[in-house]
Amino acid sequence: MPRKVITGFSNPTVKFVRSLREKKHRRLAGKFLVEGLRLLTDAREGGRLPEMLLMAQGRDEHPLLAELERAVEAAGGEVIELPIDLLAKVTGKDNPQAVAGVFAEWDTRLARIDRTAAPIWLVAQAMRDPGNLGTMLRTADAVGAGGLILLDDCVDPFSVEAVRASMGGIFTVALAQARWEEFEGWLRQAEGQLVAASLREAQPYRGAPYAAPCFVMVGNESQGLPEAYEMACDLRVTMPMKGRADSLNAAVAAAVLAYEVLAAVER
Amino acid sequence: MPRKVITGFSNPTVKFVRSLREKKHRRLAGKFLVEGLRLLTDAREGGRLPEMLLMAQGRDEHPLLAELERAVEAAGGEVIELPIDLLAKVTGKDNPQAVAGVFAEWDTRLARIDRTAAPIWLVAQAMRDPGNLGTMLRTADAVGAGGLILLDDCVDPFSVEAVRASMGGIFTVALAQARWEEFEGWLRQAEGQLVAASLREAQPYRGAPYAAPCFVMVGNESQGLPEAYEMACDLRVTMPMKGRADSLNAAVAAAVLAYEVLAAVER
Numbered sequence: 001m002p003r004k005v006i007t008g009f010s011n012p013t014v015k016f017v018r019s020l021r022e023k024k025h026r027r028l029a030g031k032f033l034v035e036g037l038r039l040l041t042d043a044r045e046g047g048r049l050p051e052m053l054l055m056a057q058g059r060d061e062h063p064l065l066a067e068l069e070r071a072v073e074a075a076g077g078e079v080i081e082l083p084i085d086l087l088a089k090v091t092g093k094d095n096p097q098a099v100a101g102v103f104a105e106w107d108t109r110l111a112r113i114d115r116t117a118a119p120i121w122l123v124a125q126a127m128r129d130p131g132n133l134g135t136m137l138r139t140a141d142a143v144g145a146g147g148l149i150l151l152d153d154c155v156d157p158f159s160v161e162a163v164r165a166s167m168g169g170i171f172t173v174a175l176a177q178a179r180w181e182e183f184e185g186w187l188r189q190a191e192g193q194l195v196a197a198s199l200r201e202a203q204p205y206r207g208a209p210y211a212a213p214c215f216v217m218v219g220n221e222s223q224g225l226p227e228a229y230e231m232a233c234d235l236r237v238t239m240p241m242k243g244r245a246d247s248l249n250a251a252v253a254a255a256v257l258a259y260e261v262l263a264a265v266e267r
Numbered sequence: 268m269p270r271k272v273i274t275g276f277s278n279p280t281v282k283f284v285r286s287l288r289e290k291k292h293r294r295l296a297g298k299f300l301v302e303g304l305r306l307l308t309d310a311r312e313g314g315r316l317p318e319m320l321l322m323a324q325g326r327d328e329h330p331l332l333a334e335l336e337r338a339v340e341a342a343g344g345e346v347i348e349l350p351i352d353l354l355a356k357v358t359g360k361d362n363p364q365a366v367a368g369v370f371a372e373w374d375t376r377l378a379r380i381d382r383t384a385a386p387i388w389l390v391a392q393a394m395r396d397p398g399n400l401g402t403m404l405r406t407a408d409a410v411g412a413g414g415l416i417l418l419d420d421c422v423d424p425f426s427v428e429a430v431r432a433s434m435g436g437i438f439t440v441a442l443a444q445a446r447w448e449e450f451e452g453w454l455r456q457a458e459g460q461l462v463a464a465s466l467r468e469a470q471p472y473r474g475a476p477y478a479a480p481c482f483v484m485v486g487n488e489s490q491g492l493p494e495a496y497e498m499a500c501d502l503r504v505t506m507p508m509k510g511r512a513d514s515l516n517a518a519v520a521a522a523v524l525a526y527e528v529l530a531a532v533e534r
Contacts, residue, residue, distance in 0.1 A: 144509025242411025
């Protein structure tokens with residue numbers, strides 16, 4: 001299949017891809033943009049291919065890129081070449097990566113989650129920072145968690161910043177989005193321990209009786225978890241706070257706790 | 268002392284404070300900008316007062332702000348009132364906090380560090396992300412670390428983003444900046460265990476023989492630590508990586524490791 005070549009900034013495809021930097025356009029199209037060969041390769045190896053592959057003219061050849069291109073074409077996707085400065089405009093980066101891809105968003109309903117698939121799950125409530133959200137996806141991958149469940153109004157997990165910070169985690173672990181009420185109902189339908197880092201009637205996080213499947217929950221960056229959510233937990237644990245601050249960064253708290261849970265459920 | 272009132276955008280003080288958003292101007296002036304009553308109160312309680320306090324007209328009164336104002340005046344600092352939209356322009360925020368302060372940077376030479384003051388120290392090498400750097404300051408505070416030592420070319424710890432992410436940690440823990448060679452020489456002048464998260468001849472991070480004062484080192488976000496730095500460590504430890512990724516976010520790795528060290532040195 002001959003590649004499509006685009007050279008003009010006013011091209012509708014260029015305008016469309018560029019629009020995906022904004023959440024409202026991602027929502028409308030149900031698609032998102034991913035930059036860089038590394039992330040695109042993580043996606044392919046995680047079973048996801050871009051519907052559209054954008055490659056800069058004059059790029060260095062790379063076997064992984066050739067493989068990606070073949071896979072996209074075999075799956076009926078579109079492969080487009082364009083000048084590097086046009087790719088820079090599309091991605092909004094001064095030094096763009098030589099390749100980018102447009103993916104269809106996938107189903108993130110809670111019903112898609114199989115809790116028996118992993119001993120640990122991460123849960124973030126009203127998370128506002130895309131870097132924190134992406135970091136939690138990265139941590140979920142590292143601790144062998146099944147995925148990340150986003151509660152209430154979180155920042156868009158398909159934003160460029162979140163995808164980048166996830167370091168491929170967006171493609172390798174499951175992702176679900178739900179309101180608290182829905183999550184609580186779903187959680188209690190089967191076995192599952194809900195754990196939060198908390199200051200309320202909490203026990204030390206080390207050596208606490210964690211049990212798989214364990215759902216490790218952290219709250220909004222500035223508000224923390226609503227009291228009702230904490231009280232609904234099976235276990236509230238507290239990490240030492242030796243200094244003046246009374247909390248950790250949300251993604252850091254999730255990771256410290258998740259590694260402790262991992263040690264416990266592996267014993 | 269009557270407060271100075273500024274109303275015009277072309278005022279030299281406004282221009283000066285605004286310039287502190289850029290690193291080169293911070294370096295020239297040796298000063299940095301801090302936004303918000305919470306951070307300014309952390310600073311005051313940590314023994315640092317702004318040389319200049321900027322307060323929005325029509326702000327809500329607050330006892331902590333009144334206390335801060337008195338302290339700044341008593342120390343011979345300047346207190347300035349200005350319209351909220353002018354403060355927005357100074358800080359570059361659409362919804363500025365009602366108060367900001369200009370601080371003199373302090374001495375961050377390694378010679379200022381007293382390693383016997385704490386059992387744990389964090390070390391970051393060539394860290395590029397201000398959010399990660401600030402998060403490490405916040406974590407340092409939480410684990411009771413003496414402070415953060417920045418090696419080689421790190422992002423500016425006095426940037427607005429780093430200060431904000433530190434959640435006051437910039438004021439509550441020590442900060443040093445040095446080249447690796449200088450740090451290594453200093454470290455070996457006295458007792459101190461250098462530990463890095465590593466994949467090279469590393470042992471499991473849990474239950475490793477940590478010893479105070481323990482220096483927990485993480486490397487650049489994309490390159491990791493140079494091999495020579497890792498080989499100079501007294502202890503190399505590895506955290507489980509259950510998924511496809513081979514590393515954690517640098518600030519996350521530092522925190523998971525630091526909490527493990529804390530548990531060990533407290534035993």
